[in-house]
Amino acid sequence: MEFPITRMRRLRKTPQIRNILSETKLNPEDFIYPMYVKEGLADGHAEHISTMPGQYRYSINDAVEKARELEDIGLSSIMIFGLPLEKDEKGSQAYNKDGIVQQAVRRMKEETDLIVMTDVCMCQYTSHGHCGMVKDDKILNDESLNYISKIALSHAEAGADVVAPSDMMDGRVGAIRKTLDLNGYYDTIIMAYSAKYASSFYAPFREAASSAPGFGDRKTYQMDPSNLLEALREVELDIGEGADIVMVKPAMPYLDVLKAVKDEFKMPTAAYQVSGEYSMLKAGIDAGYITEDSIYESLLSIKRAGADLIITYFAPEFLEGKI
Ligand code: PBG
Numbered sequence: 001m002e003f004p005i006t007r008m009r010r011l012r013k014t015p016q017i018r019n020i021l022s023e024t025k026l027n028p029e030d031f032i033y034p035m036y037v038k039e040g041l042a043d044g045h046a047e048h049i050s051t052m053p054g055q056y057r058y059s060i061n062d063a064v065e066k067a068r069e070l071e072d073i074g075l076s077s078i079m080i081f082g083l084p085l086e087k088d089e090k091g092s093q094a095y096n097k098d099g100i101v102q103q104a105v106r107r108m109k110e111e112t113d114l115i116v117m118t119d120v121c122m123c124q125y126t127s128h129g130h131c132g133m134v135k136d137d138k139i140l141n142d143e144s145l146n147y148i149s150k151i152a153l154s155h156a157e158a159g160a161d162v163v164a165p166s167d168m169m170d171g172r173v174g175a176i177r178k179t180l181d182l183n184g185y186y187d188t189i190i191m192a193y194s195a196k197y198a199s200s201f202y203a204p205f206r207e208a209a210s211s212a213p214g215f216g217d218r219k220t221y222q223m224d225p226s227n228l229l230e231a232l233r234e235v236e237l238d239i240g241e242g243a244d245i246v247m248v249k250p251a252m253p254y255l256d257v258l259k260a261v262k263d264e265f266k267m268p269t270a271a272y273q274v275s276g277e278y279s280m281l282k283a284g285i286d287a288g289y290i291t292e293d294s295i296y297e298s299l300l301s302i303k304r305a306g307a308d309l310i311i312t313y314f315a316p317e318f319l320e321g322k323i
Pocket of ligand 1: 119201204205206273
C-alpha cells in the first residue's frame with residue numbers, strides 16, 4: 001500500500017498547531033459598531049429593535065455610555081445613525097447643526113477616544129424615505145448632491161473623523177470632497193459606500209430607522225445584485241473623486257465583489273455586514289438550527305475575502321469574548 005506523501009492533516013493535529021498556522025485572524029480594531037441614536041428618547045429607556053434582537057435605539061447619553069463601555073473592552077470605531085423626530089421633503093434635520101447626529105458626534109468626541117464615523121444619507125430624514133431629493137416620483141441626482149454635501153459638512157463640523165455617504169447618487173464623493181476642502185476640512189476621511197446593492201438584507205434596518213421608501217424602491221440608485229463589473233466601476237469612480245476608504249455592502253452575499261475590489265484597487269476596504277445578515281444569524285442561533293460559532297465564521301470569511309474593516313452589529317459579542 002502507498003502512503004500519501006503530503007498529509008494535510010498533520011497541520012491540523014492540535015488546536016495549538018492550527019492556531020499558529022491560521023491565515024486569517026480577527027482583531028478588535030477590525031470592527032466598526034453601528035449605533036442608532038434617537039432624538040427625544042428619555043435616558044435609561046433604550047428601545048429594543050424587534051427586528052434586530054439585542055440591538056437598541058439609544059438616547060445620546062445612553063449611547064455615549066454604551067460606547068465608553070465598548071471602548072473599555074477594545075472598540076476603536078463607531079458609526080452613528082441618527083433618528084430624527086421630524087422628517088420633511090428635503091430632510092432638513094440631517095444638516096441641522098444641532099441635529100441628533102451632530103450632537104451625538106460632539107459628545108462622543110468629547111467623552112471617548114473612539115474614531116467617530118457617520119452615515120451620510122437622507123432617507124431617515126425625508127418624508128418620502130428616499131436617499132435624495134424627489135420630484136414627480138423621480139429621485140433627482142444633481143439636486144441631491146448639494147444636500148448630501150451639506151450633511152457631510154455638518155458632521156465634519158461636529159467633529160466626525162470619517163463621513164460615509166450611503167446614498168448612491170452619482171458624483172457625491174466628489175461633491176462632498178469639494179465642500180469639505182472649501183471649508184477647511186481637508187483631513188476628514190471619506191469612507192464611500194461604493195458598491196452598495198439594492199438588497200433585501202436591509203429590511204431590519206429600515207424597520208429600526210423607519211426609513212423604508214414611501215413609494216417605489218431604491219433600484220434606480222442602489223446596484224443590481226447581479227452585477228460585479230459595475231461594482232468595480234463604482235469603486236474606481238469613488239477613488240477618482242477622493243474616497244479614502246471604499247466599501248462593499250452587504251458583506252456575506254457579496255464576498256466575490258469584496259475580493260475583486262480588494263485585488264483590483266488595493267485600497268483600504270470596508271465591508272458592511274448589514275442588519276439582515278445579523279438578524280438571520282441571530283434567528284438561526286436562537287432557534288437552535290446553528291450554533292454561535294457561525295458568527296465568528298461569518299466575520300472570518302469577510303476578512304479573508306479582503307475586508308480591512310468590518311461594520312457589524314456583532315462587534316460587542318466579539319469584544320466581550322462571547323464568540
Ligand atoms: C441609508 C443606509 C441603509 C443602511 C445603511 N445606510 C439602508 C438603506 O439603504 O436602505 C443599511 C444598514 C443595515 O441594513 O444594517 N441609506
